[in-house]
Amino acid sequence: MGLGEIRSRTGVAGLDEVLGGGLLPYRLYLVDGDPGAGKTTLALQFLLEGLRADERCMYVTLSESKQELEAGAASHGWSLDGIQILELLSQADLFDDTEQLTVFTESEVELSTTTRRILTAVEQYAPHRVVLDSLSDLRLLAQNSLRYRRQVVALKQFFMGRRCTVMMLDDRTMQGPDQQLHSIAHGVVALNSSTPVYGQIRRDVRVVKFRGSDFVSGRHDFVIRSGGLTVFPRLIAAEHAALRERGRLASGVARLDALLGGGVDRGTSTLLMGPPGSGKSTIALQFAAAAVARGEHAAVFAFDETNAAMRARSMSMGLHIAEGRGAGELDFHQIDPVVISPGEFADLIRRSVEQDDARIVIIDSLNGYLNSMHHSNYLTAQLHELLTYLNNQGVATFIVVAQSGMVGMNMAAPVEASYLADSVLMLRYFEHAGSVKKAISVLKKRTGGHEDSIRQMWFDEHGIHLSEPLLGLRGVLTGVPSEPARTEDPLSLHSHG
Numbered sequence: 001m002g003l004g005e006i007r008s009r010t011g012v013a014g015l016d017e018v019l020g021g022g023l024l025p026y027r028l029y030l031v032d033g034d035p036g037a038g039k040t041t042l043a044l045q046f047l048l049e050g051l052r053a054d055e056r057c058m059y060v061t062l063s064e065s066k067q068e069l070e071a072g073a074a075s076h077g078w079s080l081d082g083i084q085i086l087e088l089l090s091q092a093d094l095f096d097d098t099e100q101l102t103v104f105t106e107s108e109v110e111l112s113t114t115t116r117r118i119l120t121a122v123e124q125y126a127p128h129r130v131v132l133d134s135l136s137d138l139r140l141l142a143q144n145s146l147r148y149r150r151q152v153v154a155l156k157q158f159f160m161g162r163r164c165t166v167m168m169l170d171d172r173t174m175q176g177p178d179q180q181l182h183s184i185a186h187g188v189v190a191l192n193s194s195t196p197v198y199g200q201i202r203r204d205v206r207v208v209k210f211r212g213s214d215f216v217s218g219r220h221d222f223v224i225r226s227g228g229l230t231v232f233p234r235l236i237a238a239e240h241a242a243l244r245e246r247g248r249l250a251s252g253v254a255r256l257d258a259l260l261g262g263g264v265d266r267g268t269s270t271l272l273m274g275p276p277g278s279g280k281s282t283i284a285l286q287f288a289a290a291a292v293a294r295g296e297h298a299a300v301f302a303f304d305e306t307n308a309a310m311r312a313r314s315m316s317m318g319l320h321i322a323e324g325r326g327a328g329e330l331d332f333h334q335i336d337p338v339v340i341s342p343g344e345f346a347d348l349i350r351r352s353v354e355q356d357d358a359r360i361v362i363i364d365s366l367n368g369y370l371n372s373m374h375h376s377n378y379l380t381a382q383l384h385e386l387l388t389y390l391n392n393q394g395v396a397t398f399i400v401v402a403q404s405g406m407v408g409m410n411m412a413a414p415v416e417a418s419y420l421a422d423s424v425l426m427l428r429y430f431e432h433a434g435s436v437k438k439a440i441s442v443l444k445k446r447t448g449g450h451e452d453s454i455r456q457m458w459f460d461e462h463g464i465h466l467s468e469p470l471l472g473l474r475g476v477l478t479g480v481p482s483e484p485a486r487t488e489d490p491l492s493l494h495s496h497g
């Protein structure tokens with residue numbers, strides 16, 4: 001966006017971000033999308049934004065009545081007072097259109113009655129912003145494609161050079177994209193929606209073209225809720241590189257930190273892998289508690305666990321964590337994977353980092369995150385972008401991955417995620433002396449050193465405890481270790497030291 005360049009804001013903040021600040025004024029834009037995609041809602045937001053900027057705004061409706069429009073607006077809490085609404089939906093128009101064509105003197109183009117009415121009204125009211133809802137109706141009225149094209153060309157010629165920003169809506173009733181329309185418009189915004197087998201409708205917006213301006217390419221998730229459209233611009237990690245304090249984050253549990261070569265590095269991600277109940281969330285929470293105790297802000301994004309369950313567990317372990325959005329507090333975000341899209345999730349994380357200054361982020365769990373995705377082939381790409389973003393921000397990220405199966409090495413993870421993370425902590429159950437114990441080890445750590453050892457781990461009301469390295473046992477990670485013949489109990493080490 002050039003310095004001092006004026007943009008017409010659309011009234012949808014995320015979309016303006018995608019458009020490099022907003023639409024370029026006095027041009028013609030096409031918004032296309034299937035029925036129900038949100039075109040009318042976006043168009044109303046565009047005009048309401050115009051009103052806020054003291055611009056004259058006009059809505060030309062060929063399909064919905066003024067009452068229907070107002071009712072729809074009211075459902076979002078909007079009043080359309082101040083917007084000039086031109087309603088052209090009577091049967092008479094239809095007949096007029098089929099019966100007579102007049103010649104519009106300026107351009108020598110045949111114009112239908114409907115088109116003429118639009119042009120006359122625009123000339124009289126001289127609006128800064130115009131919405132035409134919709135071209136599909138114009139197409140129907142014109143009855144054949146040749147006449148329809150003439151109307152569209154006439155509209156374009158009429159608007160050219162006028163100080164008027166035009167948004168034309170089209171509901172794709174034509175087979176395939178209307179190439180001519182796309183070439184006539186200065187910009188094309190496509191609204192898409194898909195309905196997953198299970199869960200809510202998923203919506204995304206894409207800028208197909210935007211003459212004279214840069215824009216963020218690709219698909220951006222959006223939602224329509226009471227209050228209108230909210231667009232979540234696709235996260236591009238490289239655009240958010242920040243020079244943040246790095247350094248190490250210790251858990252405060254000496255042996256856990258020893259295992260990790262001093263703790264985890266800020267600006268890296270750590271995967272906590274293990275079977276159900278093995279203590280993945282607890283370890284993540286321990287790091288959060290340590291950060292919060294130092295006055296930092298931490299955020300948990302929980303797909304699986306409820307706030308109450310997390311609180312109960314941390315209390316039972318003697319972790320008292322203040323909750324809230326400030327420094328020295330932990331913010332607990334309960335995520336409903338059925339409702340949220342990956343784009344909205346990334347947006348939540350961004351706000352947590354950029355507005356609340358979260359220095360530690362916990363995603364619990366990746367399994368839940370996976371469930372929120374309808375196109376799992378994009379998962380790795382999106383997750384990679386998210387983790388890169390968090391690393392760039394100097395955040396210490398923890399990702400919990402629940403593995404299926406209870407014992408043994410070959411447990412299935414929902415996605416091969418270990419290569420995405422900088423460090424991998426693995427938790428396992430093993431059998432020893434007639435009971436089931438937990439083991440912890442570090443599989444990889446990209447930055448700095450770590451122990452190769454396996455330690456036993458247990459929790460009580462004082463928190464997390466680790467044993468000295470289990471040197472006397474072989475095959476702990478198989479779940480059924482053996483020990484070389486010796487008299488002393490290898491696990492007795494943990495009770496002292």
Ligand SMILES: Nc1ncnc2c1ncn2[C@@H]1O[C@H](COP(=O)(O)OP(=O)(O)OP(=O)(O)O)[C@@H](O)[C@H]1O
Pocket residue numbers: 033034035036037038039040041042072075076171224225226227
């Ligand atoms: N108050 C509201 N709260 C939440 N969602 C809403 C609300 N009002 C409308 N919607 C959603 O917005 C969608 C339609 O929006 P809109 O009328 O803008 O679509 P459209 O593209 O103009 O449709 P058409 O092609 O039929 O004119 C609906 O499918 C509905 O799911």
Ligand SMILES: [Mg+2]
Pocket residue numbers: 039040041133
């Ligand atoms: Mg509509």
